[in-house]
Amino acid sequence: MNNFTFHNPTAVYFGEGTVARLGELARPYGKTALLVYGGGSIKKTGLYDQVLEQLASAGIRTVELSGIEPNPRLTTIHKGIALCRSEQVELVLAVGGGSVLDAAKAIAAGALYDGDVWDFCMQKAVIQDALPLGTILTLAATGSEMNGNAVVTNWEEKLKRAFGSKHTYPRFSILDPTLTYTVPADQTVNGVVDMMSHVFEQYFSLTPDTPLQERMCESVLQTVIENAEKALAAPDDYSARANLMWCGTMALNGGLISVGMQNDWASHGIEHEISAIYDIPHGAGLAIVFPNWMKYVCSERTDRFAQYAERVWGIERAGRTDEEMALAGIDATRAFFSRIGAPSTLADFGIGGEQLDRMAAEAVRFGPIGSFRKLEQADVKAILEMCL
Amino acid sequence: MNNFTFHNPTAVYFGEGTVARLGELARPYGKTALLVYGGGSIKKTGLYDQVLEQLASAGIRTVELSGIEPNPRLTTIHKGIALCRSEQVELVLAVGGGSVLDAAKAIAAGALYDGDVWDFCMQKAVIQDALPLGTILTLAATGSEMNGNAVVTNWEEKLKRAFGSKHTYPRFSILDPTLTYTVPADQTVNGVVDMMSHVFEQYFSLTPDTPLQERMCESVLQTVIENAEKALAAPDDYSARANLMWCGTMALNGGLISVGMQNDWASHGIEHEISAIYDIPHGAGLAIVFPNWMKYVCSERTDRFAQYAERVWGIERAGRTDEEMALAGIDATRAFFSRIGAPSTLADFGIGGEQLDRMAAEAVRFGPIGSFRKLEQADVKAILEMCL
Numbered sequence: 001m002n003n004f005t006f007h008n009p010t011a012v013y014f015g016e017g018t019v020a021r022l023g024e025l026a027r028p029y030g031k032t033a034l035l036v037y038g039g040g041s042i043k044k045t046g047l048y049d050q051v052l053e054q055l056a057s058a059g060i061r062t063v064e065l066s067g068i069e070p071n072p073r074l075t076t077i078h079k080g081i082a083l084c085r086s087e088q089v090e091l092v093l094a095v096g097g098g099s100v101l102d103a104a105k106a107i108a109a110g111a112l113y114d115g116d117v118w119d120f121c122m123q124k125a126v127i128q129d130a131l132p133l134g135t136i137l138t139l140a141a142t143g144s145e146m147n148g149n150a151v152v153t154n155w156e157e158k159l160k161r162a163f164g165s166k167h168t169y170p171r172f173s174i175l176d177p178t179l180t181y182t183v184p185a186d187q188t189v190n191g192v193v194d195m196m197s198h199v200f201e202q203y204f205s206l207t208p209d210t211p212l213q214e215r216m217c218e219s220v221l222q223t224v225i226e227n228a229e230k231a232l233a234a235p236d237d238y239s240a241r242a243n244l245m246w247c248g249t250m251a252l253n254g255g256l257i258s259v260g261m262q263n264d265w266a267s268h269g270i271e272h273e274i275s276a277i278y279d280i281p282h283g284a285g286l287a288i289v290f291p292n293w294m295k296y297v298c299s300e301r302t303d304r305f306a307q308y309a310e311r312v313w314g315i316e317r318a319g320r321t322d323e324e325m326a327l328a329g330i331d332a333t334r335a336f337f338s339r340i341g342a343p344s345t346l347a348d349f350g351i352g353g354e355q356l357d358r359m360a361a362e363a364v365r366f367g368p369i370g371s372f373r374k375l376e377q378a379d380v381k382a383i384l385e386m387c388l
Numbered sequence: 389m390n391n392f393t394f395h396n397p398t399a400v401y402f403g404e405g406t407v408a409r410l411g412e413l414a415r416p417y418g419k420t421a422l423l424v425y426g427g428g429s430i431k432k433t434g435l436y437d438q439v440l441e442q443l444a445s446a447g448i449r450t451v452e453l454s455g456i457e458p459n460p461r462l463t464t465i466h467k468g469i470a471l472c473r474s475e476q477v478e479l480v481l482a483v484g485g486g487s488v489l490d491a492a493k494a495i496a497a498g499a500l501y502d503g504d505v506w507d508f509c510m511q512k513a514v515i516q517d518a519l520p521l522g523t524i525l526t527l528a529a530t531g532s533e534m535n536g537n538a539v540v541t542n543w544e545e546k547l548k549r550a551f552g553s554k555h556t557y558p559r560f561s562i563l564d565p566t567l568t569y570t571v572p573a574d575q576t577v578n579g580v581v582d583m584m585s586h587v588f589e590q591y592f593s594l595t596p597d598t599p600l601q602e603r604m605c606e607s608v609l610q611t612v613i614e615n616a617e618k619a620l621a622a623p624d625d626y627s628a629r630a631n632l633m634w635c636g637t638m639a640l641n642g643g644l645i646s647v648g649m650q651n652d653w654a655s656h657g658i659e660h661e662i663s664a665i666y667d668i669p670h671g672a673g674l675a676i677v678f679p680n681w682m683k684y685v686c687s688e689r690t691d692r693f694a695q696y697a698e699r700v701w702g703i704e705r706a707g708r709t710d711e712e713m714a715l716a717g718i719d720a721t722r723a724f725f726s727r728i729g730a731p732s733t734l735a736d737f738g739i740g741g742e743q744l745d746r747m748a749a750e751a752v753r754f755g756p757i758g759s760f761r762k763l764e765q766a767d768v769k770a771i772l773e774m775c776l
Contacts, residue, residue, distance in 0.1 A: 001403075001627065001630050001631070001634070002403070003402060003403025003404065003405070003406065004400075004402050004403060005399065005400065005401050005402070006399070006400045006402070007397075007398075007399035007400065008396065009395075009397045010395075011393065011394070011395035012392075012393065012394045012395065013393050014391060014392050014393070014394070014647065014648065015389075015390065015391025015392060015648070016391065017391070018391065208627075209627040209630070209631070211610075211611045211614060211615075211631060212607055212608065212611040212631060212634060212635055212638065215603075215606075215607030215610060215611065216604060216607055218603075218607075219600055219603030219604055219606075219607055220600065222599075222603060223599045223600040223603065226599060227599075239389065239596075239597040242389050242597070242648075243389070243597065243599060243600060246389070246600055246647070246648075247600055250600065256644075259402065259634070260402065260403070260630075260634075
């Protein structure tokens, strides 16, 4: 186990009806909130009205920024930052899924920064401060509700980049599983793939002596697998939705399940290059990439992959080598993704091989990616070819 | 899963050498620290000197309170509170195991309270504020380094009582596994039993639909079991000590592993009555009580006990009823405790049945205890009789 620092100051309010606490939670932060949301589904469900009512009851004036895109765009974030400045916003409140939350983080950090918020994504500047952020989650997926990370897309440059900071942890996050009842099946699937992928990035690690962390990772994976099909079969199954929601949070809450482990994140890097160009859903891209990444790198540590196959998928060790176990576990992953309806190839989106070189080059812009195996440009291209 | 709030603001600095960060971590809190420690073992190991040096380098004046007892006493805590007031202490720094940390929490809360700190233990008052608290942990056991709980013994009244508050979470905790190399075998064992017992109190619950939480509990238990004998065989095995230390923290860090589950805590209540009278180590008392509590209550939910036997102890289901599984799991628990050298009966401490009625009456002073099965005075007495 490596040395580590862990500090996750986000307060989580979990369960049916917890939106009713918004007023009391927001009140201490000031008089004006920027409400950040997406395409308006929160208006159909009544959540929008409830949020406005809660804020009004707390004496908070609301400024709005709607229309956050599924891969949130820098241009939209710039609008939010301008609103924060012109309206003296004191609290940013994100209501939506990971994209809305990520946009809100970029807005909160950008509002207190003199340069362009994109600098944080391009590693040209480090976040020193941010406006307080609260969130109401409507989609179980990214874990953004309990970490300081965000992903932003610069559509002009066709670049998708992440930043992370201790200043962009939400002060509070409201997680009501019933808000995910209306999430369409494909988005539920993308969320499932996303949270599983977050665990994979942490679990497949070369760091020795991390038995508790490995088991925590396996616990999240098993619970996601157990509940995904239940939620798809009955979208208003409270237990399934609640378990998925909490799994999504635990999968990436400041690294708790992998403290002291070197993480990888190469597959996320590769997927970001795909969705930066083709604007496909992040979870869908991960479903395509991850099993191929696994096949490409599993020889680095077949024992970990064999453990994965046995503990997560219940594949019997008897009569199998570690290599056979590893491949069986990877096959089980692909089979599960297909069973829940996730795509398995770029061709499923009509994407061909034209941009592979560009994507591979962009993926390693800051140097080789990953740590389980360091991937050079040629490796990334090889994995992308497996995705065709 | 029940609704829940989770908020754990403690920052953890984990790993060999992290004591060297004390100065920078303590500096923001002020000019005077109260250093709270136990019997002086920190002077033998050199930790005491390092702490003083770190505080001095940060420009912090140090006031000392040494001699905190294994079951920390109210009279000692009163001395600490008086020191905080007379010396204008701004930071309480606990260096030691759970007892030292608990005493420091009581001091930190008592220093800002006009009445007697014992009021918090007797539910006569609620903590409204506390001095900032930092900790350096030297014993893996109680989880006090990452929660707001403390246990205090009032020796005059022979009462041992707990309190918990969001104000008494440490601001920072330094966890260096090498500091536990010198922990004697019996204290290592008591720590192992204590952390396992914390998990038991959360895991044996009637709350339905908590699969991730159950697996997290099982993960901690499996990892403790796997590492306990390694640490006993080689006290300076870094990996074993590090895993035990992190398991102790995860076992009781604000309830993370059991969010949304009703907890029990009856066995802790019963043990507190034993050690309040006989001053035996808390972990030793728990080793005696817990398997007997398990036997007394397991019929409430044999499926959970059967799951425990299978997942934690690897006992095969084939050919066994849930009842047989449950009993096999309880037997495995007792066998493990005995194997690592924990006591199994009150007679091991020369304690007879003279005070059973008094202990049973005190345990239910505020009403029946526990939630897995509510225990009345007669139930507590029955369990205590099983401990003789």
